[in-house]
Amino acid sequence: MKELKVLAVVVFFSLLVYWGVEPFAHGQMHKHVDSDKFAYSDLPEITKEGDAANGGNLVMGAGACLGCHSIESQGMPAPMDAGTAAASYGVNPPDLSNIGALYDEKFLAELIKNPAHALNVEHKFDPAAGKMHPMVAFYGAGGDIDQEVADMVAYFKSIAPKEISPKEAFDNACGRCHAMRYDKYTQLGDIPEFKYEKDALAYQIKVLEYQDHLKKYMGTLPPDLSMIIRARSAHYLETFVENPQTQLAGTSMPRVGLSKEGYEKVEAYLTEIGDPSKPQREAIGPWVLGFFLIFSILAFLWKKHQWRDLH
Amino acid sequence: MAKFDENARPFSEKWLDERLGVVTLKKVLSTEYWIPKDINFLWAMGMVLAATFGLLLISGIFLLMYYKPDAALAFDSVNYTIMTEVGYGWLWRHIHGVGASIVFLIIYIHMFTGIYYGSYKKGREMIWISGMLLFVAFSAEAFSGYMLPWGQMSYWAGMVITNLFSGGSLEAYGLVEWIRGDYVPGDAFLTRFFMLHVLLLPLVIIGLIVLHFGTLRLPHVNNQKGEEIDFEEAAELYKAGKKKESKVIPFNPVFLSKDVFVMGVYFILFFYLVFYHFDFAMDPVNFDPADGLKTPPHIYPEWYFLWSYEILRPFNKDLGLIAFGIAQIALFFLPFIDRSPNVAPAHKRGLFNIWFWVLLVDMIVLTILGKLPPEGIYNDLGLVAAIVFLLLGPALFVITKMEKKI
Amino acid sequence: MKEQGRRDFMGMALGGFTALGGLGALYAMKRSWDPLPSVKAAGFTTIDLSAAQENVLNIEKWRGKPIFVLKKSADMKADDRDVVVGSDRFHVSIGLCTHLGCIPAYLPGEKIFRCACHGGEFDASGHEIFGPPPSPLEIPPFKLEGTTIVLGEEGPEFIKMKDAGLIA
Ligand code: HEM
Numbered sequence: 055m056k057e058l059k060v061l062a063v064v065v066f067f068s069l070l071v072y073w074g075v076e077p078f079a080h081g082q083m084h085k086h087v088d089s090d091k092f093a094y095s096d097l098p099e100i101t102k103e104g105d106a107a108n109g110g111n112l113v114m115g116a117g118a119c120l121g122c123h124s125i126e127s128q129g130m131p132a133p134m135d136a137g138t139a140a141a142s143y144g145v146n147p148p149d150l151s152n153i154g155a156l157y158d159e160k161f162l163a164e165l166i167k168n169p170a171h172a173l174n175v176e177h178k179f180d181p182a183a184g185k186m187h188p189m190v191a192f193y194g195a196g197g198d199i200d201q202e203v204a205d206m207v208a209y210f211k212s213i214a215p216k217e218i219s220p221k222e223a224f225d226n227a228c229g230r231c232h233a234m235r236y237d238k239y240t241q242l243g244d245i246p247e248f249k250y251e252k253d254a255l256a257y258q259i260k261v262l263e264y265q266d267h268l269k270k271y272m273g274t275l276p277p278d279l280s281m282i283i284r285a286r287s288a289h290y291l292e293t294f295v296e297n298p299q300t301q302l303a304g305t306s307m308p309r310v311g312l313s314k315e316g317y318e319k320v321e322a323y324l325t326e327i328g329d330p331s332k333p334q335r336e337a338i339g340p341w342v343l344g345f346f347l348i349f350s351i352l353a354f355l356w357k358k359h360q361w362r363d364l365h
Numbered sequence: 366m367a368k369f370d371e372n373a374r375p376f377s378e379k380w381l382d383e384r385l386g387v388v389t390l391k392k393v394l395s396t397e398y399w400i401p402k403d404i405n406f407l408w409a410m411g412m413v414l415a416a417t418f419g420l421l422l423i424s425g426i427f428l429l430m431y432y433k434p435d436a437a438l439a440f441d442s443v444n445y446t447i448m449t450e451v452g453y454g455w456l457w458r459h460i461h462g463v464g465a466s467i468v469f470l471i472i473y474i475h476m477f478t479g480i481y482y483g484s485y486k487k488g489r490e491m492i493w494i495s496g497m498l499l500f501v502a503f504s505a506e507a508f509s510g511y512m513l514p515w516g517q518m519s520y521w522a523g524m525v526i527t528n529l530f531s532g533g534s535l536e537a538y539g540l541v542e543w544i545r546g547d548y549v550p551g552d553a554f555l556t557r558f559f560m561l562h563v564l565l566l567p568l569v570i571i572g573l574i575v576l577h578f579g580t581l582r583l584p585h586v587n588n589q590k591g592e593e594i595d596f597e598e599a600a601e602l603y604k605a606g607k608k609k610e611s612k613v614i615p616f617n618p619v620f621l622s623k624d625v626f627v628m629g630v631y632f633i634l635f636f637y638l639v640f641y642h643f644d645f646a647m648d649p650v651n652f653d654p655a656d657g658l659k660t661p662p663h664i665y666p667e668w669y670f671l672w673s674y675e676i677l678r679p680f681n682k683d684l685g686l687i688a689f690g691i692a693q694i695a696l697f698f699l700p701f702i703d704r705s706p707n708v709a710p711a712h713k714r715g716l717f718n719i720w721f722w723v724l725l726v727d728m729i730v731l732t733i734l735g736k737l738p739p740e741g742i743y744n745d746l747g748l749v750a751a752i753v754f755l756l757l758g759p760a761l762f763v764i765t766k767m768e769k770k771i
Numbered sequence: 772m773k774e775q776g777r778r779d780f781m782g783m784a785l786g787g788f789t790a791l792g793g794l795g796a797l798y799a800m801k802r803s804w805d806p807l808p809s810v811k812a813a814g815f816t817t818i819d820l821s822a823a824q825e826n827v828l829n830i831e832k833w834r835g836k837p838i839f840v841l842k843k844s845a846d847m848k849a850d851d852r853d854v855v856v857g858s859d860r861f862h863v864s865i866g867l868c869t870h871l872g873c874i875p876a877y878l879p880g881e882k883i884f885r886c887a888c889h890g891g892e893f894d895a896s897g898h899e900i901f902g903p904p905p906s907p908l909e910i911p912p913f914k915l916e917g918t919t920i921v922l923g924e925e926g927p928e929f930i931k932m933k934d935a936g937l938i939a
């Protein structure tokens with residue numbers, strides 16, 4: 055039919071424009087980065103079978119982790135508050151209760167042995183130039199260092215909870231550097247409710263002080279992530295978190311080392327806060343489209359009826 | 366003094382007719398508004414545009430109730446309050462965003478339909494001119510609306526577009542600052558563009574739509590063959606029941622039924638985009654809050670401005686501005702540049718047919734290049750495409766001057 | 772004309788179906804005017820009762836409305852609507868006249884509330900005693916936690932009053 059031919063021409067040129075300004079142009083604008091699927095293939099495999107009990111001893115003892123970190127779930131509080139920690143290290147060291155469930159084990163092992171390498175920030179921290187990473191590397195407790203590290207990783211996996219909420223994942227992996235104002239969350243955690251403005255302002259000053267330390271440490275204040283899920287594509291976010299250097303060479307953001315499951319949790323939280331209408335869109339969409347499908351069919355029948363004795 | 370029937374029941378048709386002339390009105394505007402029978406779905410685009418404008422208006426009213434025109438609050442009022450707190454706020458925003466983008470696709474289809482069938486000639490010049498005024502008003506409406514979420518794209522588009530008004534070597538930075546009310550786009554800029562977007566420009570657009578509809582009434586719409594129809598005669602035939610022989614149909618309900626069907630199909634596409642595929646219309650970069658100290662790595666206008674933006678790019682500052690200025694207004698003059706005596710579809714008009722497709726392809730090429738990074742081969746292609754566009758005007762004049770009457 | 776009606780059955784079916792869609796759109800519009808989640812979440816106010824002085828009216832704010840907190844002195848009549856904390860009795864109510872919503876003033880000498888708008892009066896337990904107000908001052912949902920009272924939550928004392936039909 056002639057009209058269908060006209061339609062085909064219109065559709066062809068519309069799609070051509072769409073292809074040109076969307077997939078094609080964006081493909082030209084952004085270089086393509088392949089996802090490593092959180093395999094961390096550049097990091098060495100763990101070859102030793104870990105012994106959690108021994109790992110626990112090392113974490114408490116020779117590893118000296120507790121000098122900076124807390125393990126709240128095991129009743130071991132942080133040695134100092136977040137602000138003081140940030141003043142000393144630039145950023146508040148994370149609690150270690152659930153890291154075994156969030157991060158890749160190869161990453162954790164490398165992190166213990168050589169933090170700047172695992173975190174992929176060797177461009178910022180170069181021991182030869184006297185710029186040490188604030189996390190001190192573990193040089194071994196006298197035995198086989200690979201065995202000792204494997205033991206510590208096993209320990210962290212053994213104490214990690216089975217279920218971690220998306221927000222807990224964000225809190226540990228991103229939340230010490232990035233705020234989330236749409237969830238009333240700052241680098242110091244959830245903003246408490248204050249009855250008096252004076253208290254609220256005092257708290258705000260604490261947050262600002264923490265952010266100042268962070269800014270000095272990072273070179274710039276890491277952005278609030280409330281809307282990041284809409285501001286970047288899913289692929290970009292994934293590959294960026296996997297290895298920030300691939301997308302933003304020279305960035306001071308470290309590789310955080312999340313496992314695939316850990317990242318999915320973080321992504322779920324970003325979506326919950328930045329794109330909360332997603333479930334509703336998916337629930338209502340089919341109904342609206344179905345409505346217009348039936349509408350079109352009825353309209354077609356009406357048109358046929360109105361035009362029946364015109365030709 | 367007119368006669369009034371004492372016995373007419375209040376608000377009955379007769380009663381209303383005596384007071385408001387509703388029967389005549391209905392005839393003139395709908396049941397005896399004659400439309401040629403020989404038209405295709407492209408003639409429904411006008412009503413599709415009107416419907417899309419309706420959607421934009423309704424969704425806009427709901428956005429307006431929570432939006433805060435303040436540089437410090439705007440971003441969060443949109444992205445937090447409207448998108449996460451207001452019941453179905455996201456739906457209004459998605460409809461508004463997708464509508465603002467897709468309305469231009471339909472406008473372009475509508476314009477190219479007019480060009481293809483020669484619907485801007487011989488008594489239809491005012492239709493075309495009022496249509497072009499609508500295009501300009503819609504462009505201003507889209508641009509001012511794009512400022513409102515106060516994201517990175519809003520800010521930097523505001524920066525770049527207002528700088529155009531410095532006039533190149535004229536260095537009219539005073540004018541630029543006057544438009545902004547500030548040294549950079551700031552609070553005053555946002556609030557004045559807010560006013561334009563929600564009050565002044567919509568008023569203008571509504572007025573222009575009325576004008577556009579008015580310009581259609583006397584010349585009537587064109588048809589697929591460009592045939593000159595004696596509407597009175599054809600209407601008589603139709604009213605006498607000779608519907609097959611008559612070349613016209615009444616707008617309501619016959620033409621309308623086709624319009625409504627086309628609208629239905631269009632709405633399927635439209636709401637598919639609203640629910641599942643909106644990034645093309647709601648640029649991710651604009652979900653980063655405005656930052657006057659950081660330009661995003663790639664900035665580009667919305668897709669419907671790209672062709673004219675690309676005409677600006679390959680030249681130096683002054684020439685670019687001049688070329689851009691010409692591109693903005695060139696299409697207004699179409700009815701007067703086209704000297705051909707024929708109102709006929711392009712495929713019947715020889716060289717004009719080639720001219721038409723060159724124009725279409727050139728504008729698409731410009732559009733795509735406008736979004737590509739300005740480097741290497743894209744620059745050369747851009748220059749060629751821009752020059753082709755500028756030459757198309759004189760070419761049309763020559764081609765149509767030579768065109769024989771068919 | 773009769774024939775026309777029959778013939779345009781399709782048009783009417785389409786119209787009816789469109790109206791259905793219109794109802795859906797109206798529902799979405801209705802929801803857009805509902806109070807926002809943040810408005811609802813902010814619906815809690817905590818008031819410390821321990822510092823109150825007898826026969827001095829305190830006015831607090833809850834959901835944008837004034838809240839009367841009046842510690843009763845020994846000579847004021849006890850009432851089932853009183854909030855009892857230890858040996859103290861309090862009158863706690865929404866400080867809006869039940870006639871048309873003005874804020875009545877407390878007169879400590881006469882120990883009554885008087886509304887300036889149309890002259891309505893309430894006693895110190897919030898019962899209407901004169902003028903146009905049709906019902907006592909309304910008691911907001913509350914929950915006692917020691918000597919503090921949380922407005923916006925329904926505690927056992929409030930539920931008891933509600934079940935006895937005393938809150939308004
Ligand atoms: C939102 C904006 C617009 C609306 C609501 C609108 C609406 C309409 C309507 C309802 C018609 C009659 C039916 C049809 O032929 O489709 C029409 C016809 C027409 N419009 Fe528009 N229009 C708009 C923008 C434009 C623009 C931007 C142009 C071109 C510069 C334009 C040029 C024309 C022409 C030439 C016709 C006559 C078509 C013919 O006679 O075959 N319109 N318009």
Ligand code: FES
Nearest residue numbers: 868870871886891
């Ligand atoms: S409002 Fe208080 S008496 Fe009328």
